[in-house]
Amino acid sequence: MNIPSYHINNLRELEAESIHIIREVAAEFENPVMLYSIGKDSSVMVRLAEKAFFPGKVPFPLMHIDSKWKFREMTAFRDKYAKEMGWNLIVHYNKKAFEEGVGPYTHGSKVHTDVMKTQALLEGLNKYKFDAAFGGARRDEEKSRAKERIYSFRDKFHQWDPKNQRPELWDIYNAKVQKGESIRVFPISNWTELDIWQYIRLENIPIVPLYYAKMRPVVNVDGNFILVDDDRMPKEMAAKAEMRMIRFRTLGCYPLTGAIESEADTIEKIVEEMMTVTKSERTTRVIDFDQEASMEQKKREGYF
Amino acid sequence: MEIKEFLDQDQKKDLLRLLTAGSVDDGKSTLIGRLLFDSKKLYEDQLSALERDSIREGHAGEEIDYALLLDGLKAEREQGITIDVAYRYFSTAKRKFIIADTPGHEQYTRNMVTGASTANLAIILIDARKGVITQTKRHTFLVSLLGIKHVALAVNKMDLMEYSEEVYNKICDDYKEFITPLGIPDVRFFPMSALKGENVVDLSDKMPWYHGKSILEYLETIHITSDRNFEDFRFPVQYVVRPGNDYRAFAGKISSGIVKQGQEMMVLPSGLTSRIKEIVTYDGSPSQAFPPQSVSLTLENEIDVSRGDMLVHPKNLPSISRHFEAMLVWMDEKPMDLNTQFLIKHTTNNTKARIDSINHMVNINTLENFDARTFQLNEIGNVTLTTAKPLFFDAYKKNRQTGAFILIDPRTHHTVAVGMIIDKISARQTHRITEVELQKVAQGELLIHPAQKEKRFNQKAHTLWITGLHGSGKNELAYTLYRELFQQGATPILLDGKSVRAGLSRELDYSPSDRAEHLRRVAHMCRLLNDQGMLVICSFVSPDNAVREQIAQIIGPDKFHLIYLEATINFCKSNDQYEIYEKADRGEIQHIPGIDMQYDIPQNTQLTLNALEKSHQAETVFQYLEKNNIYPAS
Numbered sequence: 001m002n003i004p005s006y007h008i009n010n011l012r013e014l015e016a017e018s019i020h021i022i023r024e025v026a027a028e029f030e031n032p033v034m035l036y037s038i039g040k041d042s043s044v045m046v047r048l049a050e051k052a053f054f055p056g057k058v059p060f061p062l063m064h065i066d067s068k069w070k071f072r073e074m075t076a077f078r079d080k081y082a083k084e085m086g087w088n089l090i091v092h093y094n095k096k097a098f099e100e101g102v103g104p105y106t107h108g109s110k111v112h113t114d115v116m117k118t119q120a121l122l123e124g125l126n127k128y129k130f131d132a133a134f135g136g137a138r139r140d141e142e143k144s145r146a147k148e149r150i151y152s153f154r155d156k157f158h159q160w161d162p163k164n165q166r167p168e169l170w171d172i173y174n175a176k177v178q179k180g181e182s183i184r185v186f187p188i189s190n191w192t193e194l195d196i197w198q199y200i201r202l203e204n205i206p207i208v209p210l211y212y213a214k215m216r217p218v219v220n221v222d223g224n225f226i227l228v229d230d231d232r233m234p235k236e237m238a239a240k241a242e243m244r245m246i247r248f249r250t251l252g253c254y255p256l257t258g259a260i261e262s263e264a265d266t267i268e269k270i271v272e273e274m275m276t277v278t279k280s281e282r283t284t285r286v287i288d289f290d291q292e293a294s295m296e297q298k299k300r301e302g303y304f
Numbered sequence: 305m306e307i308k309e310f311l312d313q314d315q316k317k318d319l320l321r322l323l324t325a326g327s328v329d330d331g332k333s334t335l336i337g338r339l340l341f342d343s344k345k346l347y348e349d350q351l352s353a354l355e356r357d358s359i360r361e362g363h364a365g366e367e368i369d370y371a372l373l374l375d376g377l378k379a380e381r382e383q384g385i386t387i388d389v390a391y392r393y394f395s396t397a398k399r400k401f402i403i404a405d406t407p408g409h410e411q412y413t414r415n416m417v418t419g420a421s422t423a424n425l426a427i428i429l430i431d432a433r434k435g436v437i438t439q440t441k442r443h444t445f446l447v448s449l450l451g452i453k454h455v456a457l458a459v460n461k462m463d464l465m466e467y468s469e470e471v472y473n474k475i476c477d478d479y480k481e482f483i484t485p486l487g488i489p490d491v492r493f494f495p496m497s498a499l500k501g502e503n504v505v506d507l508s509d510k511m512p513w514y515h516g517k518s519i520l521e522y523l524e525t526i527h528i529t530s531d532r533n534f535e536d537f538r539f540p541v542q543y544v545v546r547p548g549n550d551y552r553a554f555a556g557k558i559s560s561g562i563v564k565q566g567q568e569m570m571v572l573p574s575g576l577t578s579r580i581k582e583i584v585t586y587d588g589s590p591s592q593a594f595p596p597q598s599v600s601l602t603l604e605n606e607i608d609v610s611r612g613d614m615l616v617h618p619k620n621l622p623s624i625s626r627h628f629e630a631m632l633v634w635m636d637e638k639p640m641d642l643n644t645q646f647l648i649k650h651t652t653n654n655t656k657a658r659i660d661s662i663n664h665m666v667n668i669n670t671l672e673n674f675d676a677r678t679f680q681l682n683e684i685g686n687v688t689l690t691t692a693k694p695l696f697f698d699a700y701k702k703n704r705q706t707g708a709f710i711l712i713d714p715r716t717h718h719t720v721a722v723g724m725i726i727d728k729i730s731a732r733q734t735h736r737i738t739e740v741e742l743q744k745v746a747q748g749e750l751l752i753h754p755a756q757k758e759k760r761f762n763q764k765a766h767t768l769w770i771t772g773l774h775g776s777g778k779n780e781l782a783y784t785l786y787r788e789l790f791q792q793g794a795t796p797i798l799l800d801g802k803s804v805r806a807g808l809s810r811e812l813d814y815s816p817s818d819r820a821e822h823l824r825r826v827a828h829m830c831r832l833l834n835d836q837g838m839l840v841i842c843s844f845v846s847p848d849n850a851v852r853e854q855i856a857q858i859i860g861p862d863k864f865h866l867i868y869l870e871a872t873i874n875f876c877k878s879n880d881q882y883e884i885y886e887k888a889d890r891g892e893i894q895h896i897p898g899i900d901m902q903y904d905i906p907q908n909t910q911l912t913l914n915a916l917e918k919s920h921q922a923e924t925v926f927q928y929l930e931k932n933n934i935y936p937a938s
Contacts, residue, residue, distance in 0.1 A: 006562070006594040007529055010319040010400045019598035020557040023542045027611050027652070051586040052555070052598070056547040139391045146390040162388075166719045167414060167635045169421035170708045171557070172649050176717040190402060192393045198315050272307040 011199055014191055018045075019052040020171060021150060021187040025132050026052070026059050028175035029183070032132040035121075036062040036089070038074045039251045040207050041136035044196055045188055046087075047205050049134075061088040063124055063133075067116035068098050069253035071229050077208045092124035104255040105234055112253070122158050125182065132175075132183045140192045150189050156180040193274065201267045211270065213247040213262040224258030317395070320528060321402045323419045323452070325443040326429030331460045335429065335498035336405055339520060340394050342505045389419045398524040413446065413668065413682035414635045417722065420450035421708070424528045427456045427519070432465045432495075436478040442668045444479075448486040449631060449684070449724065451704050453531050455483075455491045458519060462511065463497040469513040490526075494519050532595050536698065537561025538622060538706050539615040540651035545584075545600055553584050553600035554609050559651065559705035561617070563601065564592040570618040571609050572696045577618055578603040595705075612653040614696045622696045622706055627729040627817050629663070631700075632687045634679035636713070636720035642678060646720070648691055650709035656692040657711065660817045663688060679721070688729060690817045700724035729817070757837030761795045764934040765834040767859050768925070769842045771852065771906060772869030773898045774884050775876030776915045781869065782843035784922045789839070794935050797833055799826060800843040814895040820851050827858040834863055839935065847897035849904035865934075867925065868906045871915030873898050879915075 008016070025032050034049060036042045049058045064078060082089040094102075097115045104112040125133060139146050149165050151173045166174050177183060188196075200207060218225040219233070219240050226233075228241045233255065246259035247270075264270040326332035392403040404419030406412070420426065426447045430440055447455060457479055465471045472495045483491060494503055495514050502508035505520045517525070538559040545553040563580060570577045583593050584600040593599045601615060609615075616622065634640055640659070648657035664673040665685035679685060700707030711721040758764060768785070770778045779800055789796040805812070808825055812818040823846055830840045846852055856864040876898065877885045888896040897903035906912075911928055913921045929935045 006532070006534060007318065008594075008596065009315060010317050011315055013319050013596060016557060016596050016598040020542070023555055023598070024652075027543045028654075053543075053545055054584065054586040054600070055551075055553070056545040140393045146392060147388045165388075167418050167710075167722065168719075169418055169710065169722050170704070171422075172651075172708060172710050174649065174710060174712055174717070174719045176647065176712055178717065190391070190393075192395070192400075194314070194395070198311060201311065202315060268307045268311065271311060275310075 011195060011202065014188075014195060015048065015051070015199070017171070017190065018048045018187040021173070021185065022049050022052040022134070024173055024175070025134065025183075025185050025187075028173075029132040031128070031130050032060045032134065032185075033090070033125075033128065033130040034058075034060060034062045034134040035136070036064045036078070037136060037251075038064065038070070038078050038208060039136065040196055040200060040211060041138065041188060041191075043205050043207050044191070044199055045134060045136045047199075047203060048187060050085075058087070061090050063090040063092060063128075063130075065117060065121045065124055066091050066093040067112070067120065067253050068093055069103060069112070069116065069232075069255060071208070071210055071227065071248075071251060071254045071257075073210050074208050074251055077206075081206065090124070090128070092120060092127070094120040094123060103232065104253060105232065109256050113256070116253075125158065130182065131177055132185055134185045134187060136188055137186050138191050138193070138196075139186075139189050148186060148189065150186055151175070152184040152186065153177075154182050154184060158182065160184075194271065197267055197271050197274070201271075208251060210248045210251060213245055213265045213269075215243050216246050216259070217241040218244050218246055218259055221258075225261070226257075227254050227259060229254040313397075314395075317398065317400050318529070319400045319402065320425065320523060320526070321404065321423045322523065323404045323406060323416075323423035323426040323447070324429065325406055325416055325419075325426060325447070326460075327431070327437070327439045330429040330431050331498045332429050333405070335427070335458065335460065335496075335504065335519075336392060336403055338498055338501060338504050339401075339403070340392060342501065342520075389415050396520065396524055401523065413442075413633065413684070416443065416446050417450060417633050417635075420447055420452055421722075423450075423452055424531060425454040425456065425523070425526065426452045427458050429458050429460050430475060430479075432459050432461045432471055432475065435475050436482060438669045440479070441482055441671070444483055444486065444488075445666075445668055445671060448488050449633075451700060451724070453489050454526060454528075455488050456494060456519060456522060457491065458494045458496050458498075460496050460498050462495045462502065463500050467495070467502075467508075467510045469495075469511070472511075472514075492516070492522060494522070533560035533703050534562055534594060535560070536620050536622070536703060537563055537615075537617045538651075538696075538698070538703065539563065539601065540653070540696075540706075541609055541611055541613045541615065542652050544610060550606070551602075552606075552609075553602045554613075554615065555598070555600040556615075556652070557598045558593055558595045560595050560703050561620075562592055562594050563599075563615075565589075568618055569601075569603065569615050570621070571607055572614045572616060572622075572624060573694060574608070574613070576605075576607045578605040578607055580604075612651075614651065616696075622698050622703075623728040624694050624696055625728040626691045626694050626813075627660075627688070627815060628695075628697065629686065629688050629726045629729055630709070630723040631666075631726060632679065632685055632711075632721050632723045634681055634683045634721050636718050637681055638716075638720075639681070640679040640721070645714060647712040647714055648689075648695075648709055649712065650695050650697065651706060653693075653695060655695070657689050658821070660688040660690050660820065662686075686726070687723075688817065689723075690815075690821070692811065697725050697728075699727055701726075752837075754837070758937050761837050761839075762936050762938060763794050763796075763837075763839045764863075764932075764937050765837045765839060766863040766865060766934055767830045767834060767840040767842060768865050768867060769830075769844070769846070769852075769855065770867045770869060771844065771846045772915070773871055773873065773876045773903055774845060774896065775879040775881070776869040776871035777879060777918060777921075778843040778845075778869050780918070781867075781913070781921050781925075782841050785841050785925055788922060788926070789841075789935060792935075794839060795837075797838045797840050798843075799829065799840060801845070804829075814893075816848070816895065816901070819846075819895075820848070823851055823855055824858070827855040830855075830859050834859065845897055845903075847901065847903040849906065852904075852906065865910045865928075866906055866908070867911045867913065868909040869913050869915050869921075870905075875915055 094116055102115050137145055149168045153166055154160055217228040219237055225246050228238050247262045248259050262273055264273045324332050390405045394401050404423055406416040406419035428443050459472055459475050476493045495511050496503045502510055503518045505518055507518050539556050541554045541556050543555040545555050565580050565583055567580050569580055581602040581604045582589050642659055646657045648655055663686040665676045698706045707725045709723045710719050713720045770782055772778045786796050786798045804826055809822040812822045833840050887893045888899045895901050
């Protein structure tokens with residue numbers, strides 16, 4: 001028995017599973033897209049897609065839904081890597097709302113998120129008539145995601161109905177949709193936050209520098225450190241800025257994403273911090289406090 | 305421990321996927337909550353959110369309600385039960401775990417089957433106060449059905465039975481008696497109190513009589529790699545990578561077996577062979593690959609390979625067939641409609657499938673078989689299926705990847721059923737026409753009364769069905785009857801195998817199940833034509849008694865007249881216009897009644913004619929038609 005040599009470790013098993021999912025989608029859908037959020041999970045997902053089709057090119061585009069309030073470092077990172085790696089990158093934003101000046105400071109976090117993220121996403125999906133969209137959500141992130149399928153069915157209005165999801169067994173995925181319906185695909189569903197960091201470390205995957213601790217100007221808003229990223233922050237708020245050693249555990253719109261105080265400036269230190277400091281990652285995203293089960297509500301409306 | 309060391313160790317851990325099953329009050333969620341909590345993976349704010357939720361909705365009084373950790377969706381939380389599969393993640397120093405948490409509630413077989421499909425191991429919870437109950441049996445059956453090889457029976461709530469060894473032994477004995485026939489290879493027993501944490505992570509001092517491991521220690525140490533099938537190489541092609549030039553790599557996930565560079569390969573269904581040129585991955589070209597790795601393979605020769613094909617070793621082939629027997633679990637709210645042509649997805653293949661027969665159903669509470677005409681939600685049964693193109697499969701017991709499939713409704717696109725292949729169907733096995741609910745064979749609109757049609761055409765709208773071996777002279781008789789009837793003023797219609805197979809049944813072959821489907825179509829056509837007042841003459845071998853009886857049911861027994869042309873096989877061979885018997889003797893064709901397939905001699909015919917007395921046959925039929933007022937009708 002030479003079984004020990006056929007041992008597979010957890011990361012390689014997860015990797016194989018994700019690659020299988022990505023290939024299934026490319027083979028069975030007419031027009032898939034990979035939603036790229038510039039975050040660490042997206043970076044892992046993109047690497048998995050590159051692996052899936054090696055030595056060929058990834059046969060579908062990436063799409064970034066730009067809320068126009070992302071951290072500047074995120075946008076710079078996105079443009080640099082899209083160019084270097086030769087990605088087919090679509091950047092879509094809600095032009096009308098942007099021109100009307102919608103933003104979190106003037107319209108509040110709920111309206112901003114709804115208009116610049118959810119609506120913009122739906123607009124982008126409709127514009128290009130994508131029938132499948134990859135997302136980098138993980139089941140361990142949040143309670144309502146623990147039950148999410150890998151192929152998550154959405155109706156013509158991109159809505160998610162928890163009572164109307166298809167049974168999903170083994171690794172056999174049902175890719176049948178009527179015209180206008182679509183599937184959101186979560187190829188890294190079974191990865192945990194630690195798995196993501198491990199993989200980034202192992203594979204040397206580039207990530208936005210905001211994940212690493214650095215002295216940055218921040219304002220303390222109800223216990224959340226908000227980065228002074230540009231001059232759109234109200235002046236009276238920006239006036240309270242102070243330099244702190246901080247980093248971000250998740251990335252989104254800068255006024256809605258809180259930083260944590262940290263000394264972690266390497267992946268190893270980040271993991272160490274993660275294993276010892278006990279705050280689950282989504283708590284630093286301000287919008288989650290809006291209402292109970294808010295993520296579930298957003299999903300029903302078409303957000304991930 | 306240094307963080308680098310921690311990370312290096314962590315990435316070497318393997319992954320165990322487990323399923324937990326138990327009734328609503330067995331303490332399943334409490335056990336999971338404790339595994340997560342005690343393995344120190346519960347983040348602080350998840351805990352504080354939980355305390356907030358508990359006050360509002362909790363069911364466990366003052367203590368922390370671990371169950372709330374696991375219930376995800378708001379609608380479900382309001383009902384107080386989990387109604388879907390939730391996946392939870394935790395990690396210990398030795399291993400990583402994915403728990404599929406599935407509810408034990410009566411109507412949710414569907415969810416448990418889902419959770420079990422990817423699990424290596426199942427923990428089945430028993431309430432020590434109740435012992436082995438119906439639900440325990442049901443859960444165990446489903447676990448064995450889905451091919452889980454390791455079962456841990458957790459006898460929970462031992463604290464409420466004063467940690468009694470006697471109680472525990474009794475439950476274990478009852479369970480062993482029940483589980484033996486199911487053939488699950490590895491079953492372990494654990495006395496436990498999830499609520500108090502006894503024998504969950506650490507061994508309990510309350511039960512000194514127990515000398516086994518704690519449940520977590522068991523989960524950390526059980527060997528699972530050898531559960532994978534490393535024997536039979538199966539590589540369903542998912543995607544063809546074409547970066548340019550003539551380079552083509554065949555991408556897929558290895559279902560089972562080992563592949564090595566240089567090894568000989570056969571491509572199914574073409575049967576062409578070549579050798580592995582390279583195992584391609586983003587991280588280099590390994591000399592071998594094994595399940596469950598996702599790789600790409602290049603071949604030395606240019607062979608046409610596309611998605612849905614399978615690469616295998618030429619000396620170790622799967623079954624290649626359109627007909628197989630399977631256990632089916634019905635997953636849809638709407639009951640099965642046997643007339644549906646389902647879409648089937650099996651490995652990377654999509655094609656059509658029909659249910660030829662429901663052989664029996666299983667009562668999952670008693671494990672007894674019973675007969676049924678259709679499937680309702682959560683019902684499980686043994687069926688025979690036929691697919692539109694051949695699939696490459698193994699028995700699910702041997703190979704979980706190539707033995708599993710899903711059925712999709714062609715209209716709603718729901719995944720309506722999932723199946724586990726038992727075996728291919730032997731070509732000789734008799735098939736029946738798909739059971740039809742007779743009320744569904746509805747009468748056409750009654751625009752003109754049958755009596756009026758009978759008067760106009762001067763004939764009874766019946767079907768004369770001639771059966772007999774190839775070469776018995778069926779067609780000659782049918783043609784003679786047709787010509788004579790027409791010349792005498794009747795309005796006959798002639799249906800024979802050649803004409804129907806040329807169009808209506810063109811995708812069907814001569815296997816028993818396709819013959820049955822072919823004849824089903826003919827029978828329905830006869831019924832339609834009879835409804836329109838036509839007198840139909842049919843000439844079909846129709847070798848199977850059961851099928852002929854069903855044809856009579858579809859047409860209506862009072863309108864169905866079975867005429868048997870009796871002939872010896874030697875006579876038929878001498879009268880063999882199409883050289884069918886010669887070809888069969890040379891082994892060029894299969895499924896020939898009287899040669900390699902049974903011809904059932906019909907017992908209750910309206911007429912039996914001797915093939916040798918050709919000149920009398922038509923006359924005898926005409927006498928019969930006249931006597932029964934079929935033609936002329938008046």
